[in-house]
Amino acid sequence: MGSTINSQHVEDEGHVVLFPFMSKGHSIPLLHLSRLFLARRLRVTIFTTPANRPFVNQSLADTSASVISLPFPQSISPKIPAGIESTDKLPSIDLFFTFALTTGHMQPDFERALQTLPRVSFMVSDAFLWWTLDSADKLGFPRFVFYGCGNYAMSVSKVVAENRLLQGPESDDELITVTRFPWIKITRKDFDEAFTKDDHDQPSQASEFNMKAVVATIRSFGMISNSFYELEPVFTDYWNSECEPKVWCVGPLCQVAQDEPHDDHHDKPIWIEWLDEKLEEGSWVLYVAFGTQAELSAEQLQEIAKGLENSNINFLWVIRSKGSEETAGWDINGFEERVNGRGMVVKEWVDQRRILMHESVKGFVSHCGWNSVLESICAGVPILAWPMMAEQPLNARMVVEEIKVGLRVETCDGSVKGFVKSEGLEKMVKELMEGEKGEEVRKKVKEFAELANKAVKEGGSSWLTLQSLIDETTLSSKKLDDESGSHNE
């Protein structure tokens, strides 16, 4: 799947337009998906914005994908600082909905650009770019919605919303049975406050945005899920028998990168060298990282440092590069000196998948962003689940309670997104790396790693699903061409 695709080899079997949402967690999987389309001989055009273009270009440098950037309409929302075109660069995640709603102003430019392209067979655009459905409708091609999350989170959220389950209990921590899946219990805290505290007389930006995304999803041709059937069959079957539109599981998309070669002589960051040393010593390493969006307070960072230091476990901790202000207020240098040799702190962008695949890495403290969950599963590394926002609490339930490939960090008040004291982290880190429960989840995650690998190989469930998606859409597009007598350029 990770083979080099160059323009000479691509035959024009159809043309797909991709429009990823402007955040790393949403763009990375769609960039992987574009490689799969290229490998199936489709022409690929990707839309982005000027500030995101270098990342897209770099990710697809060895391919024939065309990249088009449209201006980001920053002037519409002066609260968004000039030059910020990605949610992971926003000064605060509180600006998320302003940012997401602003993207709607890109529609006229998007449609003008689409009109200059060869006939489009179909489009895949992020669920957060709801307005792209209208553009596809106007220009007469089907739109697939890309949801960055898994089918468990999608299905549970749908059942909870439809049955108004969050409105019942008095306390935010009270367990609520998810009626359609009665073995699953959630709390109000598993969901973002933006959605649970809405005032009906004055709908929030969050509910306005949510409504637009949901309505556009229902009207779309299909949904593309970064998951594989064997990971969550109950929830995929539920969706495809009781909900619309159909979901097509074509993941885990991170597997696309599995065969990408690393030039170890010229491309070996110090943290990989450090992991190599640990492997030579025969020591295991815990990887600690919380994705590209999570905002941790200085106090929380301090407790993490203390917990890791006291655990006596080797660790590699990646702190978001944006966060120099996040690390203010605690003595990171003193900490690094004290754990020298046993722990490493990195404040740069890393190749997370490469770290997880390293043989020395045997555990992952993760916020349970869906990409991190999949990357950990594919690498056969068990997770210490520490959800922080968005659908991460549901992903954490899936990881710990449903497929049992991880344990949960201990919050000091027992609540889903509560503060974690150093003792709660230390205890669970030791359990994950050295305890019996850790051993059980390590065994289980390796079973899923094998299933993930099979799913994307030729003849596997995701491989076949992708083929049927392409067949269905490109055949109908060709039929339209034949009927109208037009041709692809």
Ligand SMILES: O=c1ccn([C@@H]2O[C@H](COP(=O)(O)OP(=O)(O)O[C@H]3O[C@H](CO)[C@@H](O)[C@H](O)[C@H]3O)[C@@H](O)[C@H]2O)c(=O)[nH]1
């Ligand atoms: O230094 C870094 C930091 C991140 N990553 C990659 O960036 C992605 C991060 O994605 P994810 O783990 O899903 O975390 P978020 O960035 O927090 O993702 C957002 O998007 C996800 C997909 O919709 C949601 O599941 C999350 O809740 C939401 O916060 C992963 O592929 C990581 O491998 C790197 O490669 N290097």
